[in-house]
Amino acid sequence: MPATLDADGRVASWPTRPSWRGLDLTAVLGELFPKVPLHWADDGDLAALAEADAAGCADLVYVGVGTGIGGGIVLGGRSVPGPGRGSCELGHLIVARRGERCDCGRRGCVQAEASGPATLRRASAARGARVDFAELRAGYAERAGWAVAAVEHSCAALAAALVGVGELVRPDAMVIGGGFAAGIPGFVEETARRVAALTRHGHPPAPVGPAVLGGGSSLHGAVLAARGGTGA
Secondary structure, eight states, X not given: OOSEEOTTSBEEEOTTOGGGTTOBHHHHHHHHSTTSOOOOOOHHHHHHHHHHHHHTOSSEEEEEESSSEEEEEEETTEEESOXXXXXXXXXXXXXXXXOOBOTTSOBOBHHHHHSHHHHHHHHHHHHTSOOOHHHHHHHHHTTOHHHHHHHHHXXXXXXXXXXXXXXXXXXXXXXXXXXXXXXXXXXXXXHHHHHHHTOOTTOOOOOEEEOSSGGGHHHXXXXXXXXXXXXX
16 A cells, blocks of 8 residues: 555555545455455555565665655564554655655655656756656667756665665665666666765665566565564
8 A cells, every 4th residue: 555554544644645544444445355354554565575575685675666656674574664653654755855846745855856757857847848758768778868867866866865764774785666767777777876876984885776576566565464474
């Protein structure tokens, strides 16, 4: 579920779908599946669990770059902060205090600076004409100035967020997934380069790489969680 749920299973926050706020998701799903045990979790948290399991890594940070930015942290094989205590809102880390307005109402969240729509808006402004995903992908591959500037801005913002999280939790690996990141060849590598450039002397960063499960990370994580592969 790409929203923040409270301990009772109600939607506490979903900036891109404000009408869902207060929805009792547990009750709604209970009506649809009256005799089935129900569990819910954030899609980013589930993706992090799955990627950690696939990598055999107990301490991992996952960030998904798509229409928004989500993610999760796994430490000691468990999701952080854990079921019932909200999700890790990596997309709402502030990386530019005078940056773009985010759907949440603040300025400079990494989601407002580095998501797919944010990158396309920046590319369109730089080109002086509307840019779609295919055009951005082609422009970046051809090293067109407007495309390179837009993508590298997003990579820089994402790198700043990853470095900040890395300073706090010291993971063994950082993984980038999501349809937008996967669809722009070189996006993950450019972000990794910028993470390395922000490294403090004597504090090497965790390796940054692409999600190995692709678009199925969250689904794999849901299966793991259903089988008891995570805990509070």
